[in-house]
Amino acid sequence: MYEVYIRSFCDGDGDGVGDIAGLRSRLAYLADLGVDAIWITPWYESPMRDGGYDISDHRAIAPEFGTMGDAEALLAEAHRLGLRVLVDLVPNHTSDRHPWFQEALAAGPGSSDRDRYLFRRGTGDAPPNDWESQFGGPAWTCVDSAEGWWYLHLFAPEQPDLNWADASVGDEFEAILRYWFDLGVDGFRVDVAHGLVKEQDLPGLRPHGDGIDHPHWDRPEVHDIYRRWRSVADGYVEPRVFVAEAWVSTPDRLARYLRPDELHTAFNFDFLTAPWLAPRLRAVIDATLAAHAAVGAAPTWVLACHDAARTVSRLAREQADAPVRSLADLLERPADFEVGQLRARAAVLLLLALPGGAYLYQGEELGLPEVEDLPPDVRRDPTWERSGHRDPGRDGCRVPLPWSGTQPPFGFSPEGASKLPWLPQPPAWADRTVEALAGDPDSMLSLYHRALRLRRDHPALGDGTLRWLPSPPECLFFARDPGFGCLVNISSYPVSLPEGTGVLLASQSLGPDRQLARDTAAWLDVA
Numbered sequence: 001m002y003e004v005y006i007r008s009f010c011d012g013d014g015d016g017v018g019d020i021a022g023l024r025s026r027l028a029y030l031a032d033l034g035v036d037a038i039w040i041t042p043w044y045e046s047p048m049r050d051g052g053y054d055i056s057d058h059r060a061i062a063p064e065f066g067t068m069g070d071a072e073a074l075l076a077e078a079h080r081l082g083l084r085v086l087v088d089l090v091p092n093h094t095s096d097r098h099p100w101f102q103e104a105l106a107a108g109p110g111s112s113d114r115d116r117y118l119f120r121r122g123t124g125d126a127p128p129n130d131w132e133s134q135f136g137g138p139a140w141t142c143v144d145s146a147e148g149w150w151y152l153h154l155f156a157p158e159q160p161d162l163n164w165a166d167a168s169v170g171d172e173f174e175a176i177l178r179y180w181f182d183l184g185v186d187g188f189r190v191d192v193a194h195g196l197v198k199e200q201d202l203p204g205l206r207p208h209g210d211g212i213d214h215p216h217w218d219r220p221e222v223h224d225i226y227r228r229w230r231s232v233a234d235g236y237v238e239p240r241v242f243v244a245e246a247w248v249s250t251p252d253r254l255a256r257y258l259r260p261d262e263l264h265t266a267f268n269f270d271f272l273t274a275p276w277l278a279p280r281l282r283a284v285i286d287a288t289l290a291a292h293a294a295v296g297a298a299p300t301w302v303l304a305c306h307d308a309a310r311t312v313s314r315l316a317r318e319q320a321d322a323p324v325r326s327l328a329d330l331l332e333r334p335a336d337f338e339v340g341q342l343r344a345r346a347a348v349l350l351l352l353a354l355p356g357g358a359y360l361y362q363g364e365e366l367g368l369p370e371v372e373d374l375p376p377d378v379r380r381d382p383t384w385e386r387s388g389h390r391d392p393g394r395d396g397c398r399v400p401l402p403w404s405g406t407q408p409p410f411g412f413s414p415e416g417a418s419k420l421p422w423l424p425q426p427p428a429w430a431d432r433t434v435e436a437l438a439g440d441p442d443s444m445l446s447l448y449h450r451a452l453r454l455r456r457d458h459p460a461l462g463d464g465t466l467r468w469l470p471s472p473p474e475c476l477f478f479a480r481d482p483g484f485g486c487l488v489n490i491s492s493y494p495v496s497l498p499e500g501t502g503v504l505l506a507s508q509s510l511g512p513d514r515q516l517a518r519d520t521a522a523w524l525d526v527a
Protein backbone atom coordinates (compact mmCIF):
# COMPACT_ATOMS: atom_id res chain seq x y z
CA MET A 1 0.00 0.00 0.00
CA TYR A 2 1.22 3.47 -0.84
CA GLU A 3 0.30 6.54 1.19
CA VAL A 4 -0.58 9.60 -0.88
CA TYR A 5 -0.36 12.81 1.15
CA ILE A 6 -2.57 14.53 -1.36
CA ARG A 7 -1.44 18.10 -0.71
CA SER A 8 2.11 17.18 -1.69
CA PHE A 9 1.80 14.46 -4.31
CA CYS A 10 1.08 16.27 -7.58
CA ASP A 11 -0.58 19.58 -8.44
CA GLY A 12 -2.85 19.38 -11.48
CA ASP A 13 -4.14 22.95 -11.63
CA GLY A 14 -1.06 25.02 -10.83
CA ASP A 15 -2.06 26.52 -7.49
CA GLY A 16 0.93 25.00 -5.70
CA VAL A 17 -1.20 22.46 -3.83
CA GLY A 18 -1.48 18.79 -4.79
CA ASP A 19 -4.94 17.66 -5.90
CA ILE A 20 -7.00 14.82 -7.33
CA ALA A 21 -6.29 15.83 -10.93
CA GLY A 22 -2.55 15.64 -10.20
CA LEU A 23 -2.94 12.27 -8.53
CA ARG A 24 -4.95 10.96 -11.49
CA SER A 25 -2.18 12.04 -13.83
CA ARG A 26 0.30 9.93 -11.84
CA LEU A 27 -1.75 6.78 -11.26
CA ALA A 28 0.16 5.01 -13.99
CA TYR A 29 3.39 5.78 -12.11
CA LEU A 30 1.98 4.08 -9.00
CA ALA A 31 0.70 1.06 -10.90
CA ASP A 32 4.08 0.75 -12.60
CA LEU A 33 5.89 1.08 -9.27
CA GLY A 34 4.13 -2.14 -8.32
CA VAL A 35 1.90 -1.22 -5.39
CA ASP A 36 -1.52 -2.84 -4.92
CA ALA A 37 -3.38 0.03 -3.31
CA ILE A 38 -3.21 3.67 -2.36
CA TRP A 39 -4.35 5.39 0.82
CA ILE A 40 -5.26 9.03 0.27
CA THR A 41 -5.05 11.39 3.26
CA PRO A 42 -8.20 13.48 3.89
CA TRP A 43 -9.55 15.10 0.74
CA TYR A 44 -12.74 16.43 2.30
CA GLU A 45 -13.96 19.96 2.73
CA SER A 46 -11.87 21.49 5.50
CA PRO A 47 -10.43 24.79 6.73
CA MET A 48 -7.05 22.94 6.57
CA ARG A 49 -5.89 23.81 10.06
CA ASP A 50 -4.30 20.36 10.32
CA GLY A 51 -3.70 19.35 6.72
CA GLY A 52 -7.34 18.33 6.23
CA TYR A 53 -7.64 16.30 9.45
CA ASP A 54 -10.17 18.95 10.46
CA ILE A 55 -13.21 18.06 8.37
CA SER A 56 -16.17 20.36 7.93
CA ASP A 57 -18.12 18.17 5.48
CA HIS A 58 -17.45 14.43 5.27
CA ARG A 59 -19.39 14.09 2.03
CA ALA A 60 -17.72 16.85 0.02
CA ILE A 61 -14.29 17.23 -1.55
CA ALA A 62 -12.21 20.29 -0.62
CA PRO A 63 -12.31 22.69 -3.60
CA GLU A 64 -8.50 22.96 -3.58
CA PHE A 65 -8.33 19.19 -4.16
CA GLY A 66 -11.08 19.02 -6.79
CA THR A 67 -14.69 17.95 -7.08
CA MET A 68 -16.79 14.91 -6.36
CA GLY A 69 -16.59 14.19 -10.09
CA ASP A 70 -12.79 14.12 -9.84
CA ALA A 71 -13.00 11.70 -6.91
CA GLU A 72 -15.28 9.36 -8.83
CA ALA A 73 -13.06 9.51 -11.90
CA LEU A 74 -10.05 8.73 -9.73
CA LEU A 75 -11.73 5.67 -8.24
CA ALA A 76 -12.69 4.39 -11.67
CA GLU A 77 -9.22 4.93 -13.14
CA ALA A 78 -7.43 3.42 -10.17
CA HIS A 79 -9.63 0.35 -10.35
CA ARG A 80 -8.98 0.04 -14.07
CA LEU A 81 -5.25 -0.01 -13.29
CA GLY A 82 -5.75 -2.69 -10.65
CA LEU A 83 -5.19 -0.31 -7.71
CA ARG A 84 -7.49 -0.35 -4.69
CA VAL A 85 -8.23 2.94 -2.99
CA LEU A 86 -8.41 3.60 0.74
CA VAL A 87 -9.50 6.98 2.05
CA ASP A 88 -9.07 8.54 5.46
CA LEU A 89 -11.81 8.56 8.07
CA VAL A 90 -11.45 11.01 10.95
CA PRO A 91 -13.94 9.96 13.63
CA ASN A 92 -12.30 11.39 16.77
CA HIS A 93 -13.02 15.03 15.97
CA THR A 94 -14.45 17.36 13.36
CA SER A 95 -13.46 20.84 12.29
CA ASP A 96 -14.78 23.65 14.47
CA ARG A 97 -16.47 24.81 11.24
CA HIS A 98 -18.51 21.62 11.00
CA PRO A 99 -22.23 22.50 11.16
CA TRP A 100 -22.61 20.32 14.27
CA PHE A 101 -20.06 22.34 16.19
CA GLN A 102 -21.41 25.64 14.93
CA GLU A 103 -24.91 24.59 16.04
CA ALA A 104 -23.53 23.51 19.40
CA LEU A 105 -21.88 26.88 19.96
CA ALA A 106 -24.99 28.77 18.91
CA ALA A 107 -27.29 26.62 21.05
CA GLY A 108 -25.49 27.47 24.27
CA PRO A 109 -24.97 25.59 27.54
CA GLY A 110 -27.43 22.91 28.50
CA SER A 111 -28.72 22.38 24.94
CA SER A 112 -28.73 18.84 23.60
CA ASP A 113 -27.05 20.25 20.47
CA ARG A 114 -23.90 20.31 22.58
CA ASP A 115 -24.08 16.59 23.37
CA ARG A 116 -22.21 15.62 20.21
CA TYR A 117 -19.03 17.20 21.59
CA LEU A 118 -17.47 17.33 25.05
CA PHE A 119 -18.42 20.60 26.69
CA ARG A 120 -17.66 20.84 30.41
CA ARG A 121 -17.43 23.53 33.04
CA GLY A 122 -14.05 24.52 34.42
CA THR A 123 -13.35 26.04 37.78
CA GLY A 124 -12.36 29.69 37.85
CA ASP A 125 -9.85 30.16 35.05
CA ALA A 126 -8.87 26.50 35.09
CA PRO A 127 -10.03 24.02 32.44
CA PRO A 128 -12.15 21.02 33.46
CA ASN A 129 -9.14 18.70 33.77
CA ASP A 130 -5.41 18.38 33.04
CA TRP A 131 -5.59 16.67 29.64
CA GLU A 132 -3.12 17.94 27.04
CA SER A 133 -3.40 18.62 23.32
CA GLN A 134 -1.17 16.39 21.20
CA PHE A 135 0.10 19.53 19.53
CA GLY A 136 1.02 21.20 22.84
CA GLY A 137 -0.88 23.17 25.48
CA PRO A 138 -4.14 22.27 27.21
CA ALA A 139 -6.74 20.07 25.50
CA TRP A 140 -9.48 22.56 26.41
CA THR A 141 -10.64 25.86 24.97
CA CYS A 142 -12.99 28.17 26.82
CA VAL A 143 -16.08 29.34 24.90
CA ASP A 144 -17.77 31.30 27.63
CA SER A 145 -15.61 32.80 30.34
CA ALA A 146 -18.53 34.19 32.36
CA GLU A 147 -20.01 30.74 32.94
CA GLY A 148 -16.73 28.84 32.53
CA TRP A 149 -17.69 26.51 29.64
CA TRP A 150 -14.90 24.74 27.77
CA TYR A 151 -14.74 22.11 25.02
CA LEU A 152 -12.28 19.25 24.62
CA HIS A 153 -9.80 18.95 21.73
CA LEU A 154 -7.07 16.33 22.00
CA PHE A 155 -5.52 17.96 18.90
CA ALA A 156 -5.82 21.60 17.76
CA PRO A 157 -8.56 23.90 19.12
CA GLU A 158 -10.00 23.82 15.58
CA GLN A 159 -10.55 20.05 16.03
CA PRO A 160 -13.20 19.60 18.77
CA ASP A 161 -13.49 15.97 19.96
CA LEU A 162 -16.75 14.21 19.23
CA ASN A 163 -18.72 12.55 22.02
CA TRP A 164 -19.10 8.91 20.97
CA ALA A 165 -21.48 8.30 23.87
CA ASP A 166 -24.06 10.27 21.86
CA ALA A 167 -25.95 7.89 19.57
CA SER A 168 -26.21 10.38 16.68
CA VAL A 169 -22.41 10.37 16.30
CA GLY A 170 -22.26 6.62 15.70
CA ASP A 171 -25.21 6.77 13.30
CA GLU A 172 -23.62 9.57 11.31
CA PHE A 173 -20.32 7.73 10.94
CA GLU A 174 -22.08 4.58 9.81
CA ALA A 175 -23.80 6.68 7.15
CA ILE A 176 -20.45 8.21 6.13
CA LEU A 177 -18.91 4.74 5.75
CA ARG A 178 -21.78 3.62 3.55
CA TYR A 179 -21.66 6.79 1.50
CA TRP A 180 -18.04 6.20 0.44
CA PHE A 181 -18.29 2.42 0.21
CA ASP A 182 -21.27 2.90 -2.12
CA LEU A 183 -19.15 5.23 -4.25
CA GLY A 184 -16.59 2.47 -4.61
CA VAL A 185 -13.82 3.14 -2.07
CA ASP A 186 -12.21 -0.11 -1.01
CA GLY A 187 -11.47 0.82 2.57
CA PHE A 188 -10.71 3.36 5.24
CA ARG A 189 -7.68 4.31 7.22
CA VAL A 190 -9.07 5.12 10.66
CA ASP A 191 -7.47 8.22 12.18
CA VAL A 192 -6.73 8.14 15.92
CA ALA A 193 -8.60 4.85 16.22
CA HIS A 194 -7.53 4.50 19.86
CA GLY A 195 -8.98 7.85 20.96
CA LEU A 196 -12.71 7.88 20.26
CA VAL A 197 -14.00 6.82 23.67
CA LYS A 198 -13.20 8.81 26.78
CA GLU A 199 -13.59 7.55 30.32
CA GLN A 200 -16.89 8.62 31.81
CA ASP A 201 -16.68 11.84 33.84
CA LEU A 202 -13.33 12.64 32.16
CA PRO A 203 -11.06 12.07 35.17
CA GLY A 204 -7.63 13.71 35.31
CA LEU A 205 -4.50 12.00 34.05
CA ARG A 206 -3.02 9.53 36.48
CA PRO A 207 0.11 7.38 36.37
CA HIS A 208 -0.45 4.77 33.65
CA GLY A 209 3.00 3.41 32.93
CA ASP A 210 1.73 0.54 30.79
CA GLY A 211 -0.69 2.77 28.85
CA ILE A 212 -3.64 0.73 30.08
CA ASP A 213 -6.60 2.35 31.80
CA HIS A 214 -5.67 5.71 30.37
CA PRO A 215 -8.65 8.12 30.56
CA HIS A 216 -8.68 8.92 26.83
CA TRP A 217 -6.53 6.42 24.93
CA ASP A 218 -7.31 2.80 24.14
CA ARG A 219 -10.46 2.54 26.26
CA PRO A 220 -12.06 -0.93 26.15
CA GLU A 221 -15.42 0.45 24.96
CA VAL A 222 -13.88 1.65 21.68
CA HIS A 223 -14.02 -1.90 20.36
CA ASP A 224 -17.82 -1.85 20.16
CA ILE A 225 -17.53 0.87 17.52
CA TYR A 226 -15.28 -1.28 15.37
CA ARG A 227 -17.56 -4.30 15.65
CA ARG A 228 -20.33 -2.18 14.22
CA TRP A 229 -18.11 -0.94 11.38
CA ARG A 230 -16.92 -4.43 10.57
CA SER A 231 -20.46 -5.58 10.06
CA VAL A 232 -21.02 -2.63 7.71
CA ALA A 233 -17.92 -3.59 5.67
CA ASP A 234 -18.88 -7.26 5.64
CA GLY A 235 -22.25 -6.34 4.14
CA TYR A 236 -20.55 -5.57 0.81
CA VAL A 237 -19.83 -8.27 -1.73
CA GLU A 238 -16.47 -6.87 -2.85
CA PRO A 239 -13.95 -6.74 0.02
CA ARG A 240 -13.95 -3.52 2.09
CA VAL A 241 -11.20 -3.12 4.67
CA PHE A 242 -10.02 -0.94 7.53
CA VAL A 243 -6.54 -0.05 8.68
CA ALA A 244 -6.27 1.50 12.12
CA GLU A 245 -3.98 4.28 13.20
CA ALA A 246 -3.73 3.30 16.86
CA TRP A 247 -0.74 4.38 18.91
CA VAL A 248 -1.13 1.93 21.78
CA SER A 249 1.31 0.64 24.35
CA THR A 250 2.00 -2.95 23.27
CA PRO A 251 1.48 -5.27 20.29
CA ASP A 252 -1.10 -7.18 22.35
CA ARG A 253 -3.13 -4.04 22.84
CA LEU A 254 -2.90 -3.37 19.09
CA ALA A 255 -4.05 -6.89 18.30
CA ARG A 256 -7.26 -6.28 20.26
CA TYR A 257 -8.32 -3.95 17.41
CA LEU A 258 -7.81 -6.84 14.98
CA ARG A 259 -9.97 -9.52 16.51
CA PRO A 260 -11.96 -11.31 13.82
CA ASP A 261 -15.05 -9.12 14.22
CA GLU A 262 -13.16 -5.80 14.39
CA LEU A 263 -10.76 -3.98 12.05
CA HIS A 264 -8.70 -5.90 9.49
CA THR A 265 -5.26 -4.34 9.94
CA ALA A 266 -3.42 -1.67 11.91
CA PHE A 267 -0.21 0.27 11.30
CA ASN A 268 2.66 -1.23 13.21
CA PHE A 269 4.36 1.90 14.51
CA ASP A 270 6.72 -0.05 16.75
CA PHE A 271 8.56 -0.98 13.57
CA LEU A 272 8.67 2.65 12.39
CA THR A 273 10.06 3.96 15.68
CA ALA A 274 12.49 1.10 16.32
CA PRO A 275 16.16 2.02 16.18
CA TRP A 276 18.36 0.38 13.54
CA LEU A 277 19.69 -2.20 15.99
CA ALA A 278 19.33 -5.93 15.35
CA PRO A 279 18.07 -7.00 18.80
CA ARG A 280 15.49 -4.20 18.88
CA LEU A 281 14.21 -4.94 15.38
CA ARG A 282 14.05 -8.64 16.07
CA ALA A 283 12.15 -8.05 19.31
CA VAL A 284 9.60 -5.87 17.48
CA ILE A 285 9.19 -8.44 14.71
CA ASP A 286 8.71 -11.32 17.15
CA ALA A 287 6.29 -9.46 19.39
CA THR A 288 4.29 -8.27 16.37
CA LEU A 289 4.03 -11.70 14.79
CA ALA A 290 3.01 -13.37 18.05
CA ALA A 291 0.36 -10.79 18.92
CA HIS A 292 -1.15 -10.85 15.41
CA ALA A 293 -1.11 -14.65 15.21
CA ALA A 294 -3.09 -14.80 18.46
CA VAL A 295 -6.03 -13.01 16.77
CA GLY A 296 -5.51 -14.42 13.27
CA ALA A 297 -4.72 -11.02 11.70
CA ALA A 298 -2.02 -10.08 9.21
CA PRO A 299 0.63 -7.64 10.49
CA THR A 300 1.10 -4.38 8.63
CA TRP A 301 4.64 -3.02 8.55
CA VAL A 302 5.37 0.66 8.22
CA LEU A 303 8.62 2.61 7.96
CA ALA A 304 7.33 6.10 7.28
CA CYS A 305 4.21 8.24 7.15
CA HIS A 306 3.19 11.91 7.08
CA ASP A 307 3.53 12.16 10.88
CA ALA A 308 7.11 10.90 11.28
CA ALA A 309 10.55 12.10 10.23
CA ARG A 310 11.65 10.51 6.95
CA THR A 311 13.47 7.17 7.11
CA VAL A 312 16.72 8.41 5.55
CA SER A 313 16.99 11.14 8.19
CA ARG A 314 16.08 8.90 11.13
CA LEU A 315 18.58 6.29 10.09
CA ALA A 316 21.31 8.84 9.27
CA ARG A 317 21.77 9.38 12.99
CA GLU A 318 23.64 7.25 15.47
CA GLN A 319 21.08 4.77 16.70
CA ALA A 320 20.28 5.05 20.38
CA ASP A 321 18.09 2.59 22.20
CA ALA A 322 15.10 4.94 22.43
CA PRO A 323 12.30 5.09 19.86
CA VAL A 324 12.52 7.95 17.37
CA ARG A 325 9.53 9.44 15.66
CA SER A 326 9.72 13.13 14.93
CA LEU A 327 12.22 15.65 13.70
CA ALA A 328 12.38 17.10 17.22
CA ASP A 329 13.87 13.77 18.38
CA LEU A 330 16.70 14.07 15.84
CA LEU A 331 17.85 17.65 15.67
CA GLU A 332 20.61 17.41 18.25
CA ARG A 333 22.25 14.37 16.66
CA PRO A 334 24.83 14.68 13.87
CA ALA A 335 23.76 13.05 10.61
CA ASP A 336 25.51 11.06 7.91
CA PHE A 337 23.05 11.02 5.04
CA GLU A 338 25.01 8.50 2.98
CA VAL A 339 24.64 6.04 5.81
CA GLY A 340 20.98 7.08 6.04
CA GLN A 341 20.47 6.19 2.37
CA LEU A 342 22.18 2.80 2.73
CA ARG A 343 20.15 1.93 5.80
CA ALA A 344 16.91 3.11 4.19
CA ARG A 345 17.62 0.79 1.25
CA ALA A 346 18.27 -2.14 3.57
CA ALA A 347 15.28 -1.27 5.75
CA VAL A 348 12.82 -1.37 2.86
CA LEU A 349 14.05 -4.81 1.80
CA LEU A 350 13.54 -5.95 5.40
CA LEU A 351 10.07 -4.38 5.47
CA LEU A 352 8.98 -5.97 2.21
CA ALA A 353 10.28 -9.41 3.22
CA LEU A 354 8.27 -9.61 6.45
CA PRO A 355 5.03 -11.58 6.62
CA GLY A 356 1.95 -9.41 6.11
CA GLY A 357 1.17 -6.11 4.43
CA ALA A 358 3.46 -3.12 3.96
CA TYR A 359 2.75 0.62 3.81
CA LEU A 360 5.07 2.89 1.84
CA TYR A 361 4.95 6.66 2.17
CA GLN A 362 5.24 8.86 -0.91
CA GLY A 363 8.77 10.02 -1.63
CA GLU A 364 10.42 7.19 0.29
CA GLU A 365 10.97 5.50 -3.06
CA LEU A 366 13.04 8.56 -4.02
CA GLY A 367 15.09 8.40 -0.82
CA LEU A 368 13.90 11.89 0.13
CA PRO A 369 15.34 13.13 3.40
CA GLU A 370 13.38 15.13 5.95
CA VAL A 371 13.61 18.84 5.09
CA GLU A 372 15.05 19.98 8.39
CA ASP A 373 15.58 23.65 7.63
CA LEU A 374 12.17 24.88 6.44
CA PRO A 375 11.94 28.60 7.20
CA PRO A 376 9.68 29.13 10.23
CA ASP A 377 7.27 31.37 8.30
CA VAL A 378 6.31 28.58 5.87
CA ARG A 379 5.62 25.94 8.51
CA ARG A 380 1.98 24.91 8.67
CA ASP A 381 1.84 22.07 11.19
CA PRO A 382 -0.04 23.34 14.28
CA THR A 383 2.64 21.66 16.42
CA TRP A 384 5.06 24.50 15.60
CA GLU A 385 2.88 27.28 17.03
CA ARG A 386 1.36 25.27 19.86
CA SER A 387 4.72 24.09 21.14
CA GLY A 388 5.86 27.69 21.44
CA HIS A 389 8.28 27.07 18.51
CA ARG A 390 10.10 24.34 20.38
CA ASP A 391 8.96 21.49 18.10
CA PRO A 392 9.37 22.14 14.35
CA GLY A 393 6.53 19.71 13.64
CA ARG A 394 5.83 17.44 10.68
CA ASP A 395 6.12 19.72 7.65
CA GLY A 396 9.61 18.43 6.82
CA CYS A 397 8.24 15.07 5.63
CA ARG A 398 5.40 16.74 3.70
CA VAL A 399 7.36 18.78 1.16
CA PRO A 400 5.90 18.39 -2.38
CA LEU A 401 7.40 15.56 -4.44
CA PRO A 402 10.00 16.27 -7.13
CA TRP A 403 8.96 14.63 -10.39
CA SER A 404 11.20 16.05 -13.11
CA GLY A 405 13.40 18.90 -14.26
CA THR A 406 16.27 20.68 -12.59
CA GLN A 407 14.60 23.32 -10.46
CA PRO A 408 11.52 23.79 -8.28
CA PRO A 409 8.67 22.97 -8.71
CA PHE A 410 10.34 19.90 -10.25
CA GLY A 411 7.22 18.96 -12.21
CA PHE A 412 5.07 18.99 -9.06
CA SER A 413 3.02 21.78 -10.61
CA PRO A 414 2.33 22.12 -14.35
CA GLU A 415 4.29 24.53 -16.47
CA GLY A 416 3.15 28.13 -16.07
CA ALA A 417 1.73 27.44 -12.60
CA SER A 418 0.46 30.55 -10.86
CA LYS A 419 1.94 29.68 -7.47
CA LEU A 420 5.01 28.02 -6.02
CA PRO A 421 4.59 24.71 -4.16
CA TRP A 422 2.96 25.26 -0.74
CA LEU A 423 6.21 24.23 0.97
CA PRO A 424 9.53 25.06 -0.71
CA GLN A 425 11.47 22.16 -2.23
CA PRO A 426 15.24 22.08 -1.66
CA PRO A 427 17.15 22.87 -4.90
CA ALA A 428 19.29 19.76 -4.21
CA TRP A 429 16.26 17.63 -5.02
CA ALA A 430 17.22 18.05 -8.69
CA ASP A 431 19.13 14.77 -8.18
CA ARG A 432 16.17 13.05 -6.53
CA THR A 433 13.37 13.53 -9.05
CA VAL A 434 11.47 10.55 -10.41
CA GLU A 435 12.91 11.40 -13.82
CA ALA A 436 16.51 11.45 -12.55
CA LEU A 437 16.19 8.23 -10.56
CA ALA A 438 14.19 6.25 -13.11
CA GLY A 439 17.14 6.15 -15.47
CA ASP A 440 19.62 4.94 -12.86
CA PRO A 441 19.61 1.18 -12.22
CA ASP A 442 21.25 1.71 -8.82
CA SER A 443 18.81 4.33 -7.57
CA MET A 444 16.41 3.94 -4.66
CA LEU A 445 13.54 4.04 -7.15
CA SER A 446 14.99 1.15 -9.16
CA LEU A 447 15.45 -0.83 -5.93
CA TYR A 448 11.77 -0.28 -5.04
CA HIS A 449 10.73 -1.39 -8.53
CA ARG A 450 12.72 -4.59 -8.35
CA ALA A 451 11.68 -5.37 -4.79
CA LEU A 452 7.99 -4.82 -5.47
CA ARG A 453 8.13 -6.97 -8.62
CA LEU A 454 9.81 -9.79 -6.72
CA ARG A 455 7.41 -9.46 -3.82
CA ARG A 456 4.50 -9.83 -6.20
CA ASP A 457 5.99 -12.82 -8.03
CA HIS A 458 7.71 -14.80 -5.27
CA PRO A 459 5.39 -17.35 -3.64
CA ALA A 460 7.08 -16.97 -0.24
CA LEU A 461 6.40 -13.23 0.09
CA GLY A 462 3.31 -11.44 1.35
CA ASP A 463 1.22 -13.09 4.04
CA GLY A 464 2.58 -16.10 5.90
CA THR A 465 5.15 -16.88 8.58
CA LEU A 466 8.91 -16.65 9.05
CA ARG A 467 11.61 -18.84 10.59
CA TRP A 468 14.75 -17.32 12.15
CA LEU A 469 18.03 -18.81 10.99
CA PRO A 470 21.39 -18.70 12.78
CA SER A 471 23.21 -15.52 11.79
CA PRO A 472 26.38 -13.55 12.55
CA PRO A 473 26.05 -11.11 15.48
CA GLU A 474 24.02 -7.94 14.82
CA CYS A 475 22.40 -9.45 11.75
CA LEU A 476 18.85 -10.54 11.06
CA PHE A 477 18.43 -13.71 9.02
CA PHE A 478 15.12 -15.43 8.39
CA ALA A 479 13.57 -17.84 5.96
CA ARG A 480 10.15 -17.76 4.36
CA ASP A 481 8.74 -20.80 2.64
CA PRO A 482 9.20 -21.81 -0.04
CA GLY A 483 12.88 -21.17 -0.59
CA PHE A 484 13.32 -17.53 0.39
CA GLY A 485 15.81 -15.96 2.81
CA CYS A 486 16.41 -12.39 3.97
CA LEU A 487 19.73 -11.43 5.56
CA VAL A 488 20.20 -7.92 6.94
CA ASN A 489 23.63 -6.82 8.12
CA ILE A 490 23.16 -4.26 10.87
CA SER A 491 26.65 -4.79 12.31
CA SER A 492 29.69 -2.59 11.60
CA TYR A 493 31.48 -5.27 9.57
CA PRO A 494 30.92 -7.08 6.28
CA VAL A 495 29.52 -10.60 6.59
CA SER A 496 29.69 -13.50 4.15
CA LEU A 497 26.55 -14.78 2.53
CA PRO A 498 25.66 -18.30 3.60
CA GLU A 499 26.97 -21.11 1.36
CA GLY A 500 24.61 -22.47 -1.21
CA THR A 501 22.39 -19.41 -1.46
CA GLY A 502 21.69 -17.43 -4.60
CA VAL A 503 21.13 -13.67 -4.52
CA LEU A 504 17.73 -12.47 -5.73
CA LEU A 505 18.26 -8.84 -4.81
CA ALA A 506 20.61 -6.84 -2.59
CA SER A 507 20.28 -3.30 -1.31
CA GLN A 508 23.80 -2.54 -2.60
CA SER A 509 26.26 -4.50 -4.66
CA LEU A 510 28.10 -7.32 -2.94
CA GLY A 511 31.79 -7.07 -2.11
CA PRO A 512 34.45 -9.60 -3.14
CA ASP A 513 33.77 -13.18 -1.98
CA ARG A 514 30.03 -12.53 -1.71
CA GLN A 515 30.46 -10.17 1.20
CA LEU A 516 27.44 -8.24 2.41
CA ALA A 517 28.63 -4.80 3.55
CA ARG A 518 27.35 -3.19 6.73
CA ASP A 519 23.87 -1.66 6.48
CA THR A 520 22.97 -3.93 3.58
CA ALA A 521 20.14 -6.42 3.08
CA ALA A 522 19.95 -9.31 0.64
CA TRP A 523 17.05 -11.41 -0.55
CA LEU A 524 18.30 -14.93 -1.08
CA ASP A 525 17.26 -18.02 -2.92
CA VAL A 526 17.71 -20.74 -0.32
CA ALA A 527 16.02 -23.55 -2.23
Ligand code: GLC
Binds near residue numbers: 053191192307
Ligand atom coordinates in the same frame (compact mmCIF):
# COMPACT_ATOMS: atom_id res chain seq x y z
C1 GLC B 1 -3.48 11.50 12.98
C2 GLC B 1 -2.99 12.03 11.66
C3 GLC B 1 -2.30 13.32 11.93
C4 GLC B 1 -3.31 14.29 12.51
C5 GLC B 1 -3.98 13.71 13.75
C6 GLC B 1 -5.21 14.47 14.13
O1 GLC B 1 -2.45 11.23 13.87
O2 GLC B 1 -2.18 11.09 11.04
O3 GLC B 1 -1.72 13.85 10.77
O4 GLC B 1 -2.67 15.48 12.85
O5 GLC B 1 -4.38 12.38 13.55
O6 GLC B 1 -6.25 14.19 13.23
